[in-house]
Amino acid sequence: MDFLADINNAVPEATLAGFGLIGLLLGAIGGDRISGLLRILAAAALVAASVLTFYQFQHPGAADGISAFASPIAPDGLYRVTLFTLFAKGVTYALAALALFMSGGFLKTAQMERYEYPLLITFASLGAGMMLSANDLMTLYVGIETMSLSSYVLAAFRRDSIKSAEAGLKYFVLGALASGLLLYGSSLIYGFTGGTGYSVIAAAPVSIGLIFGLVFVICGLAFKASAAPFHIWTPDVYEGAPAPVVAFFSTAPKIAAVGLLGHVLFVAFGPHISSWQQILGIIAAASMLVGAFGALLQNSIKRILAYSSISNVGFALIGIAAGAEKGAAAVLVYMTLYVIATLGMFGGVLALRRGGKAIDSISDLNGLVKQKPGMALGLLVLIFSVAGIPPAAGFWGKLQVFQAGISADLLWLVLVGALASVISLGYYLRLVWAMFIKPPGEALDKTDASVGIIVFVTAILMFPVLTITIQMLLETAARASGG
């Protein structure tokens, strides 16, 4: 096997890893003074990785997927790019770059301009890319841990804040537990199938040990995707972590985690779909309902957004439960639309500050339309997109996953989804109500231009651009699900 060809598959990840290491060196020399420069460079590296990934997507190799780093113990390679994972990776990198781009103003006002920040985001994205490209449970684990360890530090990045430290610690303890479950499941699977490569697992006959391992793996991955009943950490971490970190958590790693769950189940456990379809269905239903009911009585915006993301992951899981053939494209479409809208929504809401302090409760949004009409209008579009109300683009995501669910005979799940959408509208409308209808409070601080740009661009994307050109996204996703 040609080593260069192997590396070729991992070029985007290699770029990120290379930049991360050089950045560490630069940071060690330059210190926090060059954090602004590093932020721009990291965003550029992520954009480059995204472009490279989409280039690979447009020019795929001969087969539907190309494995790399094959060896006698892993004849099918440790690393594999497929159209599905390339698509998910490309979106992940792009979203990470945007999240980094809009974090500058916040970091400056919060006096958090440290050079580790952009590097941690880079490493987290690298981990996300690795786990998506894994063709072996071991590579997957290494990727997940790279992402998770960076995320733990990011959650606790605001060192002087007790809440941030608490968020980091909670995330770490629970995350370690989930990693343990994942690892334990992997070892069971290894024991019963004799291999950790996806193709070995897919070829193995169903046995009770394999199913046990599968359940553990699903639990571990569901934790990373913050699906119920493994969602408990999400509201606490979102509440404690610094705002731009939350905007990052809820976008790039989210689509990576959901994409990973889909990829592992479709590829490694694809032949065993009857063993996991029901589990996934229950997790999806639980997530949608927990996300819908959980936020109804919350007053903290960050907690509401956390529950909103739990609920939306539930919707995406409908697509996974529908199986590779029917659901893969739907998952990608749903998650892509969701993370773009979320980036604008989280980024916009969380960047609002009053008297130097970040706003926290819903009532702080009161009368936003009078103070920042453009921002309020953009958020209106984004909120309705996340809620899946037409003509915002999020509706087409919902349409796709519902379609997948119905064609896979999961009508009950789709009905739960419909119910959850109505219930969750209860809190989305509360946000709209506060912004548009309540009388305004004290003046808000000026928001950073980068945040304004992101809200504007994402809102235009959600409506009308993607509404009209939804066909392009659907076709791309359909092509991605073919590989």
Next chain:
Amino acid sequence: MAGLPILSILTYTPLVGALTILAFRIMAGANVASTASKGIALITSIIALVVSLVALSAFDANKVGYQFLESVPWFGGSSYKLGVDGMSIALIVLTTALTPLCVLQSATSIKDRLAEYMICFLVLEALMIGVFCALDLVLFYVFFEGGLIPMFLIIGVWGGKNKFYAAFKFFLYTLLGSLLLLIALIYMGITAGTTDVVVLQNGLNPVTGALLFPPEVQTWLWLAFFASFAVKLPMVPVHTWLPDAHVEAPTAGSVVLAAVMLKMGGYGFLRFSLPMFPEASQLFQPLMFTLSVVAIVYASLIAFRQTDIKKLVAYSSIAHMGFVTLGIFAFNEIGIQGAIFQMISHGVISGALFFCVGVIYDRMHTREIAFYGGLVHRMPVYAALFMLFSMANVGLPGTSGFIGEILTMVGGFQASTWAAAGAALGVIFSAVYMLTLYRRVVFGEMTNEKLFDIKDVTALEFFILGLLAIMALTFGVFPGLIFDLTKGSTLEILRMIGQ
């Protein structure tokens, strides 16, 4: 004419107006924008009216099928497909005719954030026109549900005291029904491979020619569509959002809600439920008759007990929508013609009644019936106009209300004597509550001191109400104006359900 996408132009004209106002609002600030918005909104809505009248004049009532077709493939099996028949063009003209009047009324009565109000209103108009033009289920759904957002804001921002409850109830109630419709249409899209209304109305698989939906599947699909349209119409027992929404909405919001948005329910039954699920529609005829009669009688009785004028008119709307469903599910020409006519007539009359309520509400800021009395002494012109619309609402011959009620009842009678008898009871009740209302508000001694210097209708209000009065009387005397237009669609619907 040919080649010009007139329906798209019509649908997006109000949207262009809304964007213009938005540009003013962002560039020039709130004060300039609110002055400019009056003119822009009025001009846009009049342009939309003119375009719709041009479409109406070019419309050939003798041709079978949909006209002014536009179709662009969109995604999957869905396309951006617009087209109208007699029924939908009549409803579109109703929409475009009422909107300028609403804009005029709002320009004087809305004081706060006028520019934003006009934006919401024009967006709402665009979506409502879209609902009646769409010939693709997904596209229809987008317009249908998209309309919730501006209406939510209109009730929420410019509504009365209890607006939080009313706006949320309106949105969530309607959404729950709509999502069942969404699930059903996804299923239909998967089964048929397309969401084209024309194909689905045929009921046959375009490739194999087999029946698309066997009767037992039709039953479920019909129920899902029913959930959506029954809430929108609204039918008892899912009507409770309507009085709340009406009471809290500003006058023009109530007008549009009653005159146009309720009609989407009846339109949905006629356009989708009947042609696509003929067997199921027949199966549920007794249910629909029962619910219609219950709505007519029960809503009339509740209306009688109301102390708030707007609530009374709202319940009266529910009763009148009962006639619409009665006529639709009679499955005969006279019933369906009557139902379409009743929709248009009710649009004019209920719109006018809400305007009438708005006139005195703008002066006194209360809608309590007990507050008023003896208005005829100070407001003779208003009393005369209000009298006319009250009578039209009761169904006095010579007004459009009479034609709609009598035809739906005759249609219902041919299908079920009992249903028609129950509906006739409702006609009596409607006279009871409407005349009582009129007597208590307009006649009698003027005892309330606050009313002593109340002024009669302004020139603008006279213009609005006068136009509506002309419409109500014209349609009452020359119902053929509408019948000729809608006959083709009625016969098509009957052909599709095999009657």
